[in-house]
Amino acid sequence: MKKHWIIAAALGMAVSLPALAQDKVKLVDVVELSGAGATAGTNWKNGIDLAVADINAKGGILGKQIEIVHYDTQTNPGNTRAAVQRAIDEGTYAVLGPVFSGPIGASMQIAQRAEIAQLVGGEAAGLTKQGNQYLFRTSLSQSAAMPKIAKYLKDTVKAGSVAVVWVNNDFGKGGRDAIIPELEKAGIKLAVDVSTEQGQADFAADAIKVKNSNADAIFVYLNEEESARFLRAAKQQGITKPMVGETTLLGAKVIELAGDAANGAKGHVGLSIDAPIPAFQEFGKKFQAKYNYASDHNGLKGYMAVYMVKWATEKQKKFDKKGVADTLRGATIKTSEEPGILIETTVEKNGDLDRESFLAEVKDGKQVITATLPKINP
Amino acid sequence: MTAPATHSAAPAARRLPLPAFVDGTLLTLVAAAVILWFVPSGMGRYGTYVLSLWLVMSVAVMGLNLTLGYAGLKSLAQAAFMGIGAYATALLTSKVGLNWYASFAISGLLTFAVGLVLGFPALRVKAHYLAFVTLAFSTLIWLVLRNEQWLTGGVFGLSNIPRPSFFGLKLDGALAFHRFVVVVTFLLAVVLWWMIRSPWGRAFTALRENPIRAASLGIDTRMYTLLAFAIGSAYAGFAGALYAPLVEFIDPSPFSLSQSFFLLLMVVAGGAGYLLGPFIGALLGVVLPEWLRFAGSLYLIIFAAIVMLLLIACPQGMSGLLERGWAKLTSKKEGAR
Numbered sequence: 001m002k003k004h005w006i007i008a009a010a011l012g013m014a015v016s017l018p019a020l021a022q023d024k025v026k027l028v029d030v031v032e033l034s035g036a037g038a039t040a041g042t043n044w045k046n047g048i049d050l051a052v053a054d055i056n057a058k059g060g061i062l063g064k065q066i067e068i069v070h071y072d073t074q075t076n077p078g079n080t081r082a083a084v085q086r087a088i089d090e091g092t093y094a095v096l097g098p099v100f101s102g103p104i105g106a107s108m109q110i111a112q113r114a115e116i117a118q119l120v121g122g123e124a125a126g127l128t129k130q131g132n133q134y135l136f137r138t139s140l141s142q143s144a145a146m147p148k149i150a151k152y153l154k155d156t157v158k159a160g161s162v163a164v165v166w167v168n169n170d171f172g173k174g175g176r177d178a179i180i181p182e183l184e185k186a187g188i189k190l191a192v193d194v195s196t197e198q199g200q201a202d203f204a205a206d207a208i209k210v211k212n213s214n215a216d217a218i219f220v221y222l223n224e225e226e227s228a229r230f231l232r233a234a235k236q237q238g239i240t241k242p243m244v245g246e247t248t249l250l251g252a253k254v255i256e257l258a259g260d261a262a263n264g265a266k267g268h269v270g271l272s273i274d275a276p277i278p279a280f281q282e283f284g285k286k287f288q289a290k291y292n293y294a295s296d297h298n299g300l301k302g303y304m305a306v307y308m309v310k311w312a313t314e315k316q317k318k319f320d321k322k323g324v325a326d327t328l329r330g331a332t333i334k335t336s337e338e339p340g341i342l343i344e345t346t347v348e349k350n351g352d353l354d355r356e357s358f359l360a361e362v363k364d365g366k367q368v369i370t371a372t373l374p375k376i377n378p
Numbered sequence: 379m380t381a382p383a384t385h386s387a388a389p390a391a392r393r394l395p396l397p398a399f400v401d402g403t404l405l406t407l408v409a410a411a412v413i414l415w416f417v418p419s420g421m422g423r424y425g426t427y428v429l430s431l432w433l434v435m436s437v438a439v440m441g442l443n444l445t446l447g448y449a450g451l452k453s454l455a456q457a458a459f460m461g462i463g464a465y466a467t468a469l470l471t472s473k474v475g476l477n478w479y480a481s482f483a484i485s486g487l488l489t490f491a492v493g494l495v496l497g498f499p500a501l502r503v504k505a506h507y508l509a510f511v512t513l514a515f516s517t518l519i520w521l522v523l524r525n526e527q528w529l530t531g532g533v534f535g536l537s538n539i540p541r542p543s544f545f546g547l548k549l550d551g552a553l554a555f556h557r558f559v560v561v562v563t564f565l566l567a568v569v570l571w572w573m574i575r576s577p578w579g580r581a582f583t584a585l586r587e588n589p590i591r592a593a594s595l596g597i598d599t600r601m602y603t604l605l606a607f608a609i610g611s612a613y614a615g616f617a618g619a620l621y622a623p624l625v626e627f628i629d630p631s632p633f634s635l636s637q638s639f640f641l642l643l644m645v646v647a648g649g650a651g652y653l654l655g656p657f658i659g660a661l662l663g664v665v666l667p668e669w670l671r672f673a674g675s676l677y678l679i680i681f682a683a684i685v686m687l688l689l690i691a692c693p694q695g696m697s698g699l700l701e702r703g704w705a706k707l708t709s710k711k712e713g714a715r
Contacts, residue, residue, distance in 0.1 A: 034678055036631070071671060072678070076632055077535070078431055078625050082668060086424040105537050106627035126534060168524065170533040170629075 024067040025060070025319060027052070027309065028087035029302075030107070031097035031121075035075030036169070036198060039223070040099045040298045044121050045070050046291050047302030048096060050283075051340065061310050062319070073098050077106030088114045094309045094324055095119070099298060101127060101170040108135050117312075117325040119305040121298055124174035128350045134325045136308065136351045138301035140270045142178040144352065145246055148373055149219070149268050150182035152359060157242055157266075159216035161189040165206060165230060166221045169198045175221040175246065191215035200226055203233035211237050220245045220265075224296060228257030235261040242266060250274075250360050250367050252284075252294040259365070266361040266370075271297040274367040275358055279335065279342040300342070307340035308333065308347075346375065403571055403653050410657070411564040415557055423552045427624075430556045432664045433563040434620045439644045439656035439663075440570055441613025446642070447650035448579065449606035450586030455496070455512035456641045458519035459489045459611040461633025463618025465523065465530055468539045468628055478542030482619040489615025493608035516635045523630040535629030539622045559620055566616060571653055573609070582606050583651075647685055649697025658696040662688075 029048050032041030052068045060066060071087065073080035080103035087095050088110060095111050098104055099121035108127070111118035112134045119136045120127070125143040127135060153159045162183055166176040176193070183190060192213035194206050207230065210218055220243055222230055227249050234243065245267040248254065252274060255262045269275060273284030273295055283303060287295040312327040313319060332346045346354040359371040414433070418426040442456045463485035470481035499511045523530045530536065541549050542558065549555045573579055581602045584592035593599050622628050631637075640663060648659020662685065670677040692699040 033675065070674070072675075074678075077627050077629055078621070078632055081625050081627075082424065082428055082431065085427050086668075086671075089422040089424040102533065102535050102627075102629040102631060105535055105629070106625055109538075109626065124534065130537075168533070173527075173533050 023064055025064045025093050025313075026067045026069065026091060027094060027096060027306070028090065028092035029068060029070045029096040030073055030080060030083040030087055031070060032075040032100055032103065033070065033072035035073075037073075037075040037098070037100045037103075039225075040121070040296075041073075041075075041097070043296050043298035044097060044099050044302035046287065047295065047299035047304075048306055050287060050290060050299075051303045051306035054340065055306065055310060061313050062317070064319075066306070073103050075100060075103065077103055080104075080107045081110065083107075084110050084118075088116060092116065093313075093319065093321060096302070096305050096309075097121065099301075101174065104135075108132055111135070115322045115325070117309070117321070117328060119308055121301045121305075122170075124170050125178050126174075128352050132351065133329065136325075136328055136347060137353050138305045138308070139297065139353065140355060140357065141352050142175050144354070144376060145268060145270060145357070146175070146178040146182045148357065149179060149244065149246055150186045150188070152268060153183070153188060153217055153219070153244060154186040156359075157217050157244060159188060159242075161191040161213075161215045162244075163191045163194065163210045163213050163215035163218045164221070165194045165196060165210060165218060167198055167200075167223055167226055168195045169223075171223065172196075172198075172221050179219060179221070196222065196226065196230075198223065198226070201229065203230045204237065206230065207233040207237040207239060210234070211239050215241060217242045217244050220249050222248065224248050224251055224253045225257060227251075227254045228262070231258040231261040231265065246270075247272065247297050250362060251296055252367070253296060255362055255365060255367065256294075262362045263364065264362060267359070268373075269358045269360045269367075269369070270355070271300040272358070272360075272367065273300065274360075274369075276369045276372075277343055279339065283342060304341055304345070307338055307342075308345075311338040311341060314338075346377070399575075404568070406654060407564060407567050407571065411560055414560045418553055418556055426552045426556045428665060428668050430552075430559045430624055432660050433559050434617050434624055435641075435644070435664050436657045436660040437563055437566055437620065438614045438617035438641055439648065439660050440567065441610040441617070442641050442645050443610075443648075443650060443652075443656045444570065444573075444582065444613070445607050445610035446645050447652070447655065448574065448582040448586060449603065449610075451603065451607055451610075452506075452509045452642075453512045453607065453610070454509050454635065454638045454642065455516040455519070456610070456614050457633045457635070457637035458516040459493065459614035460618040460621065460637075460641075461519055461523055461628075461630070462489050462492060463615030464622040464628050464633065465536070465618070466615070467619040468536045468622040469529070471540050471542075471623070472536065472538060478540075478619075478623065482616065485615040485619040486612045489618075490608045490612040493611030494604055496611075497604040497607035512638075513635065516638050520630055520634050523633060531629070533629060535627055536622075537627045539626050539628065541623040541626070555624065559624065562616075562620060566613065567653075570613075574653055578602070578605070586651075643685065645695075647688060647695050649695030649699075649701075652695070652697035652701075655695055655697040658700075662696065 031044050052066045056065050071083040073083055084107035095118040101122040101124035104120050104122045112132050117134050121138055123142050125141050166172040194209055243265040247270045249265055249267055250269055273280055287299055311333050312324045316323045316327050328347050330349050333341045334344050343355055354375045357373045358369045360367050360369045438460050445451045445453050466485045466488055467481040470476040496515055541555055549558050581597045585602055589599055644659035644663040647662050649655035667681050670680050673680050
């Protein structure tokens with residue numbers, strides 16, 4: 001009987017908490033904190049925490065402090081759906097996350113039905129093709145990044161044939177499916193198509209496959225740690241052809257892990273703490289100071305997601321859940337209006353983003369930006 | 379894992395003027411179904427969804443309970459069978475346009491048939507070796523689900539899986555679909571209850587307890603081993619057929635090897651060989667982590683600690699614990715009389 005009273009008291013407190021928290025606005029982040037997506041999800045979560053701390057220190061959104069709650073999805077669609085449903089039942093102002101496309105696919109209809117904006121970290125091209133008016137990306141989609149890579153391979157690297165090495169998860173598969181038609185359009189031959197596993201330790205066989213294909217260049221589309229392992233294996237096999245990648249290949253973590261083997265890697269960078277934008281580097285330093293490791297692009301995405309919500313709320317001058325989505329759709333967020341967005345960002349009608357991006361190369365263990373690419377629709 | 383085989387006939391049932399076939403387990407099932415029919419009305423969509431998910435997982439665990447708890451076959455492929463059922467239902471309802479009931483039946487038949495085929499090795503190999511055979515099968519199914527993108531959608535999964543309707547009544551809402559899940563789960567549980575009490579159930583238990591004696595008593599061990607495995611697999615298929623419309627999206631991750639281990643954990647934690655064990659096990663596996671979310675990032679650690687403590691305190695799972703408690707209570711009362 002005593003137990004019942006304790007439970008009742010706890011429930012009572014839980015119910016009365018929102019009443020106490022009237023001067024707060026609740027944001028729920030539903031993200032992969034365990035399972036296959038844990039690395040990406042933890043970066044995303046830390047980026048969000050950093051943004052929330054910054055905003056709260058400066059007085060919150062329209063005078064209200066942000067109350068942030070993180071729910072783990074276990075990288076499982078069923079659990080993601082439960083967590084997003086819970087977030088909405090608890091009256092979240094907007095849903096942040098998840099990062100992996102599968103869990104996003106499982107949960108996006110719920111936020112859509114509730115008419116609540118959902119800001120996700122997913123890059124798979126298909127997400128924004130389903131007519132969901134409440135889904136927003138926080139990075140370029142693969143269908144926006146890949147044409148830039150194909151053009152780079154053709155004009156700058158002057159490759160006639162390319163080996164594509166990709167990781168068989170939704171991130172890698174999405175990238176592979178987006179680059180191959182672009183290569184075809186650019187008249188570049190696909191020398192070999194190499195699928196690898198998430199968490200794979202030994203890339204020697206894959207490197208040999210790539211070497212035997214005699215491709216003019218190698219497009220590497222793997223997660224951070226796997227990218228580093230592949231670069232090392234490629235060096236061991238004596239591959240000298242240019243390694244071209246997208247965002248992850250040139251990331252700080254890959255350079256750190258791959259050491260010398262990373263030198264000469266080049267490609268396209270969307271969000272990177274090494275980009276020649278002071279705000280990005282500033283974010284990178286703050287993140288490093290707080291969490292004691294370098295953020296990847298997911299940390300930046302999480303950070304920007306919170307600022308997208310803040311910007312939309314301040315633009316509409318009220319806390320209107322549906323209004324957040326309406327305000328974001330088709331908007332251009334300038335850094336002069338909201339410094340926290342870090343880089344001028346245009347939100348397209350379907351929830352895709354358009355931003356400047358960069359071409360970079362790794363020289364002497366450092367990422368060097370060689371060119372800035374304009375927005376697709378400036 | 380060596381729970382006593384007969385436990386269910388609660389003394390209460392004997393005193394009430396009920397038909398002879400009614401026992402405590404059946405009464406509990408009926409009462410639980412009635413409660414679960416009404417309970418979510420004030421719970422919001424999240425609570426309702428978690429309850430539905432619990433019941434769906436219970437169906438899969440019931441199947442594994444039959445193969446492991448009653449027939450003693452250690453299978454690591456239950457999640458893979460659930461995947462076969464889920465993908466079959468998803469493809470048949472969304473791509474072919476078949477209605478859910480037919481898809482449900484086909485999912486069950488398909489997993490039953492695959493279970494029969496996979497069950498053949500069970501005749502030759504036992505214990506660890508059977509676990510390896512099912513482990514390989516589980517990995518194989520996962521690879522097919524992930525790599526055959528033309529059929530399964532690969533890592534992107536299948537979305538917009540329709541929910542069934544009931545004689546023209548739409549079941550798209552959370553509450554309506556929950557009630558539908560309650561009814562289907564109840565029916566499947568009653569079928570299993572009947573089966574366990576039938577000579578089949580006795581034969582399954584005999585297989586687990588002493589296969590040589592079972593054979594010497596004239597039980598066709600080959601047929602019963604196969605049947606136990608196939609029926610258990612069919613229940614996973616039924617669970618999958620409910621899971622797909624519940625989540626309205628599937629990808630390979632909930633059907634991976636680690637999920638098979640998780641289902642195994644639910645059987646053991648709930649009490650292998652008890653008919654109500656799967657419900658308790660799935661409650662531990664599905665609802666407890668959700669309830670522990672208030673603990674923030676520690677919730678999975680707390681969950682793991684609870685499960686470990688439970689299994690140390692009571693190797694027969696929650697059902698064993700409840701049974702011991704019940705036995706103590708009743709013996710005290712009888713002593714007082």
